[in-house]
Amino acid sequence: MHIPDGFVSPSTYIVSTVVAIPLLSIALKKTKEAINDESFALLSSLTAFSFIVMMFNIPIPGGTTGHAIGTATLSILFGPWIAAFCVSLTLFIQAIVFGDGGITVFGINSLAMGFTAAFSSHFAYKILGGKINNQVALFVSGWIGIVLASVIVAVVLGIQPLLGVDESGKPIYFPFGLNVTIPAIVGSHILFFGIAEGIATMLVVGFIEKIKAKSKQEALV
Amino acid sequence: MKKSTKFLIIFMIILIALTPFGSLSSGSAWGEWEPEKFKEIAGFIPKSIQYTKPIVEAMIPDYQIKGIGSTASAITSATIGALLTLAVLFGLKQMTKRER
Numbered sequence: 001m002h003i004p005d006g007f008v009s010p011s012t013y014i015v016s017t018v019v020a021i022p023l024l025s026i027a028l029k030k031t032k033e034a035i036n037d038e039s040f041a042l043l044s045s046l047t048a049f050s051f052i053v054m055m056f057n058i059p060i061p062g063g064t065t066g067h068a069i070g071t072a073t074l075s076i077l078f079g080p081w082i083a084a085f086c087v088s089l090t091l092f093i094q095a096i097v098f099g100d101g102g103i104t105v106f107g108i109n110s111l112a113m114g115f116t117a118a119f120s121s122h123f124a125y126k127i128l129g130g131k132i133n134n135q136v137a138l139f140v141s142g143w144i145g146i147v148l149a150s151v152i153v154a155v156v157l158g159i160q161p162l163l164g165v166d167e168s169g170k171p172i173y174f175p176f177g178l179n180v181t182i183p184a185i186v187g188s189h190i191l192f193f194g195i196a197e198g199i200a201t202m203l204v205v206g207f208i209e210k211i212k213a214k215s216k217q218e219a220l221v
Numbered sequence: 222m223k224k225s226t227k228f229l230i231i232f233m234i235i236l237i238a239l240t241p242f243g244s245l246s247s248g249s250a251w252g253e254w255e256p257e258k259f260k261e262i263a264g265f266i267p268k269s270i271q272y273t274k275p276i277v278e279a280m281i282p283d284y285q286i287k288g289i290g291s292t293a294s295a296i297t298s299a300t301i302g303a304l305l306t307l308a309v310l311f312g313l314k315q316m317t318k319r320e321r
Contacts, residue, residue: 005275035313052233090302175267
């Protein structure tokens, strides 16, 4: 889901950057409020988790791959703003150091995998948490976050044929329209990578809650 | 060190050790193709995709370190990535402490 440089028009990435900057500065402020000696270990582990989980490329029928993003886990445990900041940090390092995702399009990738995923997972868990089985609530929150992030990516790529053609009428940027990008990108996230993100959210949040309960118990003894 | 921190570190080490399995599949994500692949699929390479060069050359493109195998590359890249996120957040924590 990491859009590379050159795939979208300058108008697309300029608008996205203009939208992303104020959001990122709020997210930075909220992260600074939340980060301290106590929260540091968990917050940095989960950010590293987001980085690492994106390296687990899952092959799907059709010869392509994809991965979970770890945003929902951060969002459920630390809130959507902090999750968006930490995932954006991951995306920034991926772009700068590893060439995974473009630098000009960092704003788009941050809005999709960071903000969209974080806020949709947050609201999903807010609505579902406590009402249905917690495992199911965690799974669905992870699933919906990455699926909605994929909608953003699919729409951004899918509108590119409308934003520029060369003298022979061929698209300059990403050449496939929404009729192709939506089923390919959103479809694969509904069926496969959403499941991966759902399971990752379920397992990791469960694991963290267990550690927390244990250290609380020990503190009481 | 707190026990919970120890658990987290072990968890991270296990995950990093597993990353080579994550790079077994050779396919790329849908749409994130090399220029040549566009020729194959769309019949042409869109100009911007063909000619745009990244502003900053990636130090470790595609998590693959020159001269070492893919297993070692995955583990090294995951470690570097994890340590970089850790370093930035540590810096942020120290900065915030001083501001308070």
